[in-house]
Structure formats: structure tokens, C-alpha cells
Amino acid sequence: MDHFIQIKDMLMGLDPLTWWLALLAIFGLSTGFFTGYFRARKIQPNGFKWPIFRREVGWAVFNVSVTTLVLGAVSSFLKAKGWISFNSEPASGWVIAMEYAIYFLGFDTWFYWWHRLMHMERFYNLTHKVHHGSITPNPVTSLSMNPVEGIIEGAWVPVLTSLLTLHETTMIFVIPTAVVMGQYVHSGFEILPSWWNRSWLTKWFISATFHDQHHRYFKGNYGGYTTIWDHICGTVRPRYEVDFVKITTRPIRRAPDAKREKATT
Ligand SMILES: [Zn+2]
Ligand SMILES: [Zn+2]
Numbered sequence: 001m002d003h004f005i006q007i008k009d010m011l012m013g014l015d016p017l018t019w020w021l022a023l024l025a026i027f028g029l030s031t032g033f034f035t036g037y038f039r040a041r042k043i044q045p046n047g048f049k050w051p052i053f054r055r056e057v058g059w060a061v062f063n064v065s066v067t068t069l070v071l072g073a074v075s076s077f078l079k080a081k082g083w084i085s086f087n088s089e090p091a092s093g094w095v096i097a098m099e100y101a102i103y104f105l106g107f108d109t110w111f112y113w114w115h116r117l118m119h120m121e122r123f124y125n126l127t128h129k130v131h132h133g134s135i136t137p138n139p140v141t142s143l144s145m146n147p148v149e150g151i152i153e154g155a156w157v158p159v160l161t162s163l164l165t166l167h168e169t170t171m172i173f174v175i176p177t178a179v180v181m182g183q184y185v186h187s188g189f190e191i192l193p194s195w196w197n198r199s200w201l202t203k204w205f206i207s208a209t210f211h212d213q214h215h216r217y218f219k220g221n222y223g224g225y226t227t228i229w230d231h232i233c234g235t236v237r238p239r240y241e242v243d244f245v246k247i248t249t250r251p252i253r254r255a256p257d258a259k260r261e262k263a264t265t
Contacts (some may be wrong), residue, residue: 037095040250041189043212047136048188059130060143067150084158087167099170103160103176104225110156111224118149119222127152134186137215142182175241181225185211194248197241209244213237 014022017170033039039045055255078084118128131145143150157174160166184191190209204226214221220237230236 004166008242038189040252041191041247043188043190043247044136044216048138049052050138052134052136053138053140056134056138058143059133059145060140063145063150064143064148067154068148070147070151071158072155074155075259078158078162083167084161085166086161086171086180089167091169096167096170097175099164099166099171101240102164103166103170103174105228106160107156107178108223109229110155112158112222112229114152115224118152132215132218136188137186137212138188139183139186139214142186160211174182177223188212190244190247192248194245196248204231209246209247213240213243223250 049132075084093227101238115128117123127146127149129146133142133150134141134144184206185206187208190205190207190212192202195202197205206221206227210223210227217237218237220235221227221230222235227236
């Protein structure tokens, strides 16, 4: 009974915005499920395998435990020594946007070059092999990696905050970005519109298909947040844009139609 009251208090304590966002997410997910949208937008249909998923869960738990412990200890040490500090003063939206852009493009550069290095034969087994055990990514894949890789990638935040004193407000956006991007690119579903790579404004941001293809084909599409370095270095998969349009223009069929179609083919 006590637990029930605690849960009730927790739910009542949520602010209206969180409630609206949660309701919107539930509405969006159920609409996508019942209309057949998710079935149409599954990047690799029929790729899910339980034994691989179980292995991913094990590595994810191990990686998160070790990585948070190590990076937490390093960050606390650097804070105590005065290397890492944050600015708690209010700042204009432009300053926050600039600092956020430095984090975003900085992480993308950090990730691209470490990622390329981890693909080199002599470093691969010790760092990146575990993450590539997943050929059809799902949200758990984003955490399923050797802690050596987890620490390398997560180190960008302590490195950046040691070099620059960012505003606390900027930091509010940093962790959610890392979580949302990690979940989205490994989701296994493409939710972006088919014109994404044709628009000069949006083509620089990666899609779930972009990273999904990195898992499926192993070579090419190394970027973490953007396609910029892949474009500069010529490492975008040649068929990426064609495949992206194919996935995002698949017809959406309701479950009974899809089943009937399968039965007749
Ligand atoms: Zn890789
Ligand atoms: Zn991945």
C-alpha cells in the first residue's frame, strides 16, 4: 500500500509539460503501431534475434556500470582539482546555442575519428567488436559495447568541460541529446521524411538508416551526429541515399492487409 501511495505521489508531482509529452509519446507510439506505420518503417524487417538481444542486455549492463563508475570518478577528481567547473550565471539564448553547437560538432568530430581508429584491425577486438555484434540494432544496442569504447566515447564531456567553462543551462541539453540520439540511431525504425537527404539544410544530420547501415554493412557511415566528416572523407555508403528513400516511401499497410498479402505471395 505504501508503494502505491509513493507511486501516486510521484505521478502527481510531475509537471503538466511532462504529462503532455508522455501522453503525446503514448498517442504517437500507439497510432504508429495500429496504422502499420512502424511495420513499414522498420529498417531491417525480420532482423531481430533473441540470443543476440540477450547478449546485448548483458554487455549494456556491464558497460553502463563500469563506464559511469570510471567517468564519474574522473569527473569528480577533475572537479575537486578545479579543472572542471560550470558557469551558473544566466546567459542569452545565443550563448547557450553557441556552447551547445560546440558540444554537438565537437562530439561528432571526437566520435568520427575515434570510431575510424577503433575500426583498425589492431584496436578493433579490444574496443569496438562487442558493439558490432549487433547487425540489426535496437535501442539496447546503443549501450551494448565494451566499456573501453564506452569510456572513450563518454570522455568527450569531461574533456570539453575541462577545456571550456560551459553554462549550467547548456548542460541541461547535453545528456538528453546523447540519450535521444543514441536511442534514435539504434531504434531500428526510420521516422524521418523521404526528402531528408535532398534538403541542403537537413542532409548533414544523420538518420537511423545511416547508422543502421553501419551495423549491417560494417564499412562506411562512421559519423555519430552528422554526416559532415563522412562527406569530407568520402565514407558515406554509396547506396545510403537510395536505400533511405526506399525505406521512407514504403507503403503503409494495416496488419490484416499485410498478412493477406504475405499469404498470397
Ligand atoms: Zn563501427
Ligand atoms: Zn551503433
